[in-house]
Amino acid sequence: PHVAVWLRQDLRAADNTALLAACADPRTRVTALYAITPGQWQQHDVAGVRIDFELRQLACLRDELAALNIPLCLLEADDYAALVPVLARWADAHGVTTLHANRQYEINEQARDRAVASALQAQDIDTHWHEDLCIVPPGRVLTGDRRFYTVFTPFRRNWQQQLDDHGTRPRGLPAQREAMAYGVSASPLPERIAGYPSHVDAGVARALWPAGEAHAHDRLAGFITEAGGDYDRRRDLPAIDGTSTLSPYLAAGVLSARQCLHAARRQLAHARDARGLDTWIGELCWRDFYKHILVGFPHVCRHQAFKRETDAIAWRHDDALFRAWCEGRTGYPVVDAAMRQLLETGWMHNRLRMISAMFLSKDLFIDWRLGERHFMRHLIDGDLSANNGGWQWSASTGNDAAPYFRVFNPTLQGRKFDPDGEFIRRFLPALAGLDARRVHEPHAKQVDALLDYPLPVVDHGEARLHAIAAFRALAPAG
Numbered sequence: 431p432h433v434a435v436w437l438r439q440d441l442r443a444a445d446n447t448a449l450l451a452a453c454a455d456p457r458t459r460v461t462a463l464y465a466i467t468p469g470q471w472q473q474h475d476v477a478g479v480r481i482d483f484e485l486r487q488l489a490c491l492r493d494e495l496a497a498l499n500i501p502l503c504l505l506e507a508d509d510y511a512a513l514v515p516v517l518a519r520w521a522d523a524h525g526v527t528t529l530h531a532n533r534q535y536e537i538n539e540q541a542r543d544r545a546v547a548s549a550l551q552a553q554d555i556d557t558h559w560h561e562d563l564c565i566v567p568p569g570r571v572l573t574g575d576r577r578f579y580t581v582f583t584p585f586r587r588n589w590q591q592q593l594d595d596h597g598t599r600p601r602g603l604p605a606q607r608e609a610m611a612y613g614v615s616a617s618p619l620p621e622r623i624a625g626y627p628s629h630v631d632a633g634v635a636r637a638l639w640p641a642g643e644a645h646a647h648d649r650l651a652g653f654i655t656e657a658g659g660d661y662d663r664r665r666d667l668p669a670i671d672g673t674s675t676l677s678p679y680l681a682a683g684v685l686s687a688r689q690c691l692h693a694a695r696r697q698l699a700h701a702r703d704a705r706g707l708d709t710w711i712g713e714l715c716w717r718d719f720y721k722h723i724l725v726g727f728p729h730v731c732r733h734q735a736f737k738r739e740t741d742a743i744a745w746r747h748d749d750a751l752f753r754a755w756c757e758g759r760t761g762y763p764v765v766d767a768a769m770r771q772l773l774e775t776g777w778m779h780n781r782l783r784m785i786s787a788m789f790l791s792k793d794l795f796i797d798w799r800l801g802e803r804h805f806m807r808h809l810i811d812g813d814l815s816a817n818n819g820g821w822q823w824s825a826s827t828g829n830d831a832a833p834y835f836r837v838f839n840p841t842l843q844g845r846k847f848d849p850d851g852e853f854i855r856r857f858l859p860a861l862a863g864l865d866a867r868r869v870h871e872p873h874a875k876q877v878d879a880l881l882d883y884p885l886p887v888v889d890h891g892e893a894r895l896h897a898i899a900a901f902r903a904l905a906p907a908g
């Protein structure tokens with residue numbers, strides 16, 4: 431027998447449910463597959479920096495798997511529809527008897543997997559789809575009357591209860607397989623995919639986001655022992671390393687969420703103050719929550735608002751304003767520094783994601799979907815469920831979202847979370863010479879013509895009233 435394991439958002443060798451299942455019988459040949467689908471990625475707005483990260487991770491994973499005597503083979507097709515016959519032909523040509531993969535939850539991925547299952551079934555090949563991506567799989571955290579939660583707090587209570595009852599220990603590597611004549615050898619890996627330039631300088635991306643499971647585990651351990659205890663107090667300050675910066679590793683599956691949870695819980699067992707790491711575990715729960723939302727309310731995968739009545743909002747069409755936001759030229763320093771961080775590093779601090787997303791949707795009153803797409807095209811950790819969830823939260827169109835009348839004041843947010851202006855100065859060199867007061871409002875007293883920095887593109891006070899009035903005028907969906 432020849433068993434294939436198809437790796438997608440789970441690019442790791444350890445604690446990989448599908449890989450462990452594929453390796454359950456020591457006598458079988460096991461081959462790992464990865465599919466390159468550039469046209470599909472384009473449709474999904476996958477960022478070049480994310481593709482670059484995955485290719486680097488695949489190179490590490492190929493070596494990890496080779497040490498277990500499992501070759502990693504690449505398949506290539508433009509999109510998912512074209513991939514189905516490519517995968518079926520490969521399986522047929524290589525005498526595959528069973529295919530394992532970890533389930534993905536987005537609608538296009540689900541449709542692709544159903545098509546693969548039926549194509550392979552027609553060739554008498556079994557397929558097994560495993561739950562792996564979440565700590566508690568979508569559909570397991572349900573209300574008393576078996577519905578999906580739409581509010582986070584009761585979701586978290588139920589989720590926590592399931593952890594306490596069942597636990598979720600990560601598992602290790604599969605046992606090394608005997609070296610056998612495979613008939614397949616590992617594919618050479620491309621260094622880049624045509625049409626996918628990374629907007630982040632290659633050297634910067636490699637330095638900020640090194641690939642490899644070993645590195646990801648070091649980063650996790652470093653965070654847990656050094657910053658984790660203060661996470662509740664420091665997570666909102668973008669100038670410091672107060673958060674784990676593990677999101678690219680979780681999004682590509684270099685780490686499993688179980689491994690993160692386990693590391694936090696182990697540390698908590700002998701921590702004096704649990705608040706920091708408890709709050710952090712709450713973030714892992716948000717990750718599961720938004721994946722549940724995707725499954726329970728699949729219309730959010732189709733670019734529709736969770737609160738359908740908000741789709742009636744007449745968003746402003748203004749390309750110049752949108753470009754100013756994308757390029758960090760709004761005249762609001764904290765927003766502009768945030769947008770430059772995204773362009774220069776492929777990542778943005780969570781507090782800044784909230785501030786800049788709310789600024790686009792409320793102050794500029796531009797459709798949140800445009801912002802969601804811009805983020806997706808530039809984030810190294812771009813993930814439909816978390817990105818859509820975060821955008822709909824900020825735009826007040828989502829479940830359990832920010833109430834529409836609580837519009838962040840970007841200047842006050844800047845003062846509160848970057849009090850010395852250290853973060854702003856790092857990403858906006860034009861403001862480097864300003865003191866902690868002026869850096870948040872460079873033109874407040876008078877227009878400084880010598881400063882190479884724009885005036886605010888909108889007046890926050892007026893914009894806020896306009897957005898609130900537009901939301902208030904919406905009739906709730908019947």
Ligand code: FAD
Pocket residue numbers: 665673674675676677678680681713714716717718720778779780781783784787805809811812813814816817818819820821824
């Ligand atoms: P930490 O604070 O250390 O949290 C640990 C992990 O928990 C993160 O790595 C992430 O996997 C998960 N997590 C944390 N917060 C959230 C959240 N609110 N929702 C879901 N998961 C969370 N996160 C993404 O992974 N991909 C995205 O595309 C994405 N887009 C976002 C867009 C907007 C508008 C907003 C407001 C948030 C978005 N987030 C997204 C959530 C969050 O901002 C990032 O996960 C976080 O900033 C990553 O940094 P970290 O790894 O240091 O997080």
